Amino acid sequence: xxxxxxxxxxxxxxxxxxxxxxxxxxxxxxxxxxxxxxxxxxxxxxxxxxxxxxxxxxxxxxxxxxxxxxxxxxxxxxxxxxxxxxxxxxxxxxxxxxxxxxxxxxxxxxxxxxxxxxxxxxxxxxxxxxxxxxxxxxxxxxxxxxxxxxxxxxxxxxxxxxxxxxxxxxxxxxxxxxxxxxxxxxxxxxxxxxxxxxxx
Amino acid sequence: xxxxxxxxxxxxxxxxxxxxxxxxxxxxxxxxxxxxxxxxxxxxxxxxxxxxxxxxxxxxxxxxxxxxxxxxxxxxxxxxxxxxxxxxxxxxxxxxxxxxxxxxxxxxxxxxxxxxxxxxxxxxxxxxxxxxxxxxxxxxxxxxxxxxxx
Numbered sequence: 001x002x003x004x005x006x007x008x009x010x011x012x013x014x015x016x017x018x019x020x021x022x023x024x025x026x027x028x029x030x031x032x033x034x035x036x037x038x039x040x041x042x043x044x045x046x047x048x049x050x051x052x053x054x055x056x057x058x059x060x061x062x063x064x065x066x067x068x069x070x071x072x073x074x075x076x077x078x079x080x081x082x083x084x085x086x087x088x089x090x091x092x093x094x095x096x097x098x099x100x101x102x103x104x105x106x107x108x109x110x111x112x113x114x115x116x117x118x119x120x121x122x123x124x125x126x127x128x129x130x131x132x133x134x135x136x137x138x139x140x141x142x143x144x145x146x147x148x149x150x151x152x153x154x155x156x157x158x159x160x161x162x163x164x165x166x167x168x169x170x171x172x173x174x175x176x177x178x179x180x181x182x183x184x185x186x187x188x189x190x191x192x193x194x195x196x197x198x199x200x
Numbered sequence: 201x202x203x204x205x206x207x208x209x210x211x212x213x214x215x216x217x218x219x220x221x222x223x224x225x226x227x228x229x230x231x232x233x234x235x236x237x238x239x240x241x242x243x244x245x246x247x248x249x250x251x252x253x254x255x256x257x258x259x260x261x262x263x264x265x266x267x268x269x270x271x272x273x274x275x276x277x278x279x280x281x282x283x284x285x286x287x288x289x290x291x292x293x294x295x296x297x298x299x300x301x302x303x304x305x306x307x308x309x310x311x312x313x314x315x316x317x318x319x320x321x322x323x324x325x326x327x328x329x330x331x332x333x334x335x336x337x338x339x340x341x342x343x344x345x346x347x348x349x350x
Contacts, residue, residue, distance in 0.1 A: 025266070030257045037255050047258060051265040058270060133253040152250045158217075176211065184246050191245050 006070045014061050021061075025054055028071050032078050038149030039082040041138050049085060053078045075154065079164055086142060129190070136186040144179035147172055201225045206236050210243055 004023070012020035032053050037046035053074055057064070066073055137145055146165070150156040151172075158176070162169045184191070206229045212218045213226045230237055 025263065029259060029262055033257045033262065034253070034255055038253070043255075043258075047262055047265065050262050051269060054262075054266045055269045055273070058266075059273070129249075129252065130254065133249060134255065137250075137253070148250065152247050153253060173211075177208070180211065180243065180246060183250070184242055187246055187249055190249060191242055 006066060006068070010061070010064060010066055010070060013058075014064070021058060024057075024070055028074055029054065031071065032074050035075065035078050035149065035154055036082055038137060038153055039079075039146050040085065041142070041145060045085065049078065049081045052081055075156075079150065079156075082146075083165065086146070132187070132190060136183050139186060140179055140182060144175050144182065147175045148179045148183070151176055201229050203229075203233060203236055206230070206233070207239055210236075210240055214240065214243060214247075 004020075006024065006027075009020040009024050013024065029050060033046055033050045036049045036053075037043060040046055040049070056077055057070070057074060064070075064073065137148070140148060147161055150161050150164075151158065156164075158169055158172050162172045165172070206226055209218060209222060209226050213223055216223075218226065230240060
């Protein structure tokens, strides 16, 4: 694993070392993709915008000033691109929060405590967990999913989200509360199983 | 502080962004209310689950697209081991390609002196018949008078 700091890698990339840029890509592209996939709820769009984020990073390299890590810049760019995209496409409502989770699908999930061992069973459990989380996020409306992904997955402070989305802090908080409630309903089978297994 | 108010503040409480006095009030309520404690656990588990979300990342597809876009925009090439700016390399290839095309065009389109091709089979026979007629009617003597002299 490459242990060079982002500052050093950015400097080398500025000097034309494409390998350094590739290392930065390897370091952060998964996080950028997850953020965009979470925001947009669509794989192809997430791939498209992730590519755009890194293309801009490469083009902006000569002017790029980073503090500690490049990820701050990448995240800001990704969020801006994601928000612009959603506004342009007017993806205001993906699916109503009031829609109850599909009973059949909810019951099909079987909660298992994620296992550290790499056996097949654990991989299947992990895959089911991921599928369940994915579906729960997909069922949120876009406006709720965006704040959930930014706050709970990317750990962006509420105030910063409000600024990025140009909405009051109170609105972000109320959206988070509604989203939490919806997620809780949808993840209930997992949460209950977690209780049975003494998950903390 | 009642259950309704505590539930509104619970998320902020868990994130540690409540003012100390409000946090203490929530804490005091939680010590006495098992239903709100359950609520807190559900909230903690929901957020913990969300943080485990890790979709499969199509890394190679993303990287291939980045290279393609940079190429399309004429930006510097991004590839391992390559330090030659893409634009310069692109210009070099384009210049070589233009030279090759120009040579080929010149070769095929350059005007040449008209070439007399052999006549087609029918007219070919007629041509030789006419030539023979011309030759035996004195054409050869007109053209090569020295032949007769010899």
